[in-house]
Amino acid sequence: MVKYSANLDATFSALSDPTRRTILTTLQRGHASVTELARPHDISMPAILKHLHVLEQAGLIEQKKTGRVRMCRLTVAPLRQAADWLSLYRAFWETQLDNLGRFLEQTDPQKIKKQENKACRKMPSHPPRR
Amino acid sequence: MSQDAVASPTSLVVSRTYPASVERVFKAWTDANQLGQWFAPTDDYTTKASVDLRIGHEYRIAITHKGGNIHTILGTYRLIEPPRKLVYTWRWEGGPASDTLVTVDFHPDGDATKVTITHEQFTSVEDRDKHAEGWNGCLSRLPRLFTSPA
Numbered sequence: 080m081v082k083y084s085a086n087l088d089a090t091f092s093a094l095s096d097p098t099r100r101t102i103l104t105t106l107q108r109g110h111a112s113v114t115e116l117a118r119p120h121d122i123s124m125p126a127i128l129k130h131l132h133v134l135e136q137a138g139l140i141e142q143k144k145t146g147r148v149r150m151c152r153l154t155v156a157p158l159r160q161a162a163d164w165l166s167l168y169r170a171f172w173e174t175q176l177d178n179l180g181r182f183l184e185q186t187d188p189q190k191i192k193k194q195e196n197k198a199c200r201k202m203p204s205h206p207p208r209r
Numbered sequence: 210m211s212q213d214a215v216a217s218p219t220s221l222v223v224s225r226t227y228p229a230s231v232e233r234v235f236k237a238w239t240d241a242n243q244l245g246q247w248f249a250p251t252d253d254y255t256t257k258a259s260v261d262l263r264i265g266h267e268y269r270i271a272i273t274h275k276g277g278n279i280h281t282i283l284g285t286y287r288l289i290e291p292p293r294k295l296v297y298t299w300r301w302e303g304g305p306a307s308d309t310l311v312t313v314d315f316h317p318d319g320d321a322t323k324v325t326i327t328h329e330q331f332t333s334v335e336d337r338d339k340h341a342e343g344w345n346g347c348l349s350r351l352p353r354l355f356t357s358p359a
Contacts, residue, residue: 165221172223172326174250179237179324182247183229186237 090157093137098122099130106140106153113142113149224325231317234324235292238313244270264289268297284308299328 093099102116117127131151134140138157143150184190227234237243244258249272258270269283284298293315298308312327 168328169221169223171250172221172328175248176223176225176324176326178247178249179234180225180227182237182243183227183233186233186243187229 089137090139090161093133093139094161096130096133098127099134102130102134102151103139103153103158106151110150110152113151116151220327220329222325222327224323226318226321226323228321230320231292231315231322234322235295235315238295238315239291248272262286262289269302284311 094103098120101119105111105116105119113124113127113131116131117124120127131140131142135142138154140151141154143152237247239260239262241258241260244260245256247256248258248270249256253275254272255275256270256272258268260268262268264286267283267285269281271279271281273279281302282299283302284300286295286297287310288294288296295311295313295315297311299311300308310329312329314323314325314327316323316325
């Protein structure tokens with residue numbers, strides 16, 4: 080469980096950088112070489128390598144050297160954990176917002192007033208049956 | 210699935226619009242008595258909240274299942290701008306000392322109010338290192354709040 084948590088921290092930390100997110104988005108389409116991954120970014124090769132290192136440490140990608148080309152590919156499991164966290168909390172907050180809506184409706188001062196008025200007006204024509 | 214995680218990786222945003230004044234909605238969120246009346250996952254739970262609405266001070270929300278299990282959320286207020294904005298830390302008691310951050314925006318829209326919740330993970334390495342323990346508290350407790358039997 081602790082390991083799982085540490086992983087999730089590393090995942091979210093790695094994902095907090097826009098360059099690294101772009102790299103992951105590219106890798107969602109399939110394998111890519113480091114040169115291909117660096118192309119859309121206006122930063123130095125050492126900087127890209129550093130980002131790749133962070134992603135690799137977080138277990139989000141794997142790197143493999145074939146001859147002189149270094150290829151990268153996406154590892155899906157950590158992203159799934161991150162998505163699980165997000166979807167759990169999304170469901171949690173959606174539920175709470177539903178509840179808040181009901182509460183606000185039940186405690187709406189104008190509605191309560193209207194209902195009281197209605198009840199008063201109705202009373203003579205519809206006396207409660209016993 | 211992974212698309213989502215990449216697109217909005219460290220935070221989630223949920224919003225809703227209510228036909229109520231921003232003051233009413235803000236109060237529902239910050240008055241302990243009112244909070245206790247709506248902040249529960251289902252009718253099988255009762256909620257008791259305590260709120261010390263001052264920056265750096267604590268709130269606690271104890272959610273009790275009819276079977277007796279209690280889940281407590283607690284944290285401290287980081288920003289209070291009545292009736293427009295609230296920022297507070299969030300963690301489950303008994304879980305690892307790992308805070309997340311909740312920002313609630315109350316935006317008036319005519320007679321209505323749009324509420325937007327942003328629930329964030331740590332976005333800086335500093336934060337992450339400060340809270341080296343993880344998320345298992347949240348992860349293990351949340352599902353229990355959605356399944357009834359205690």
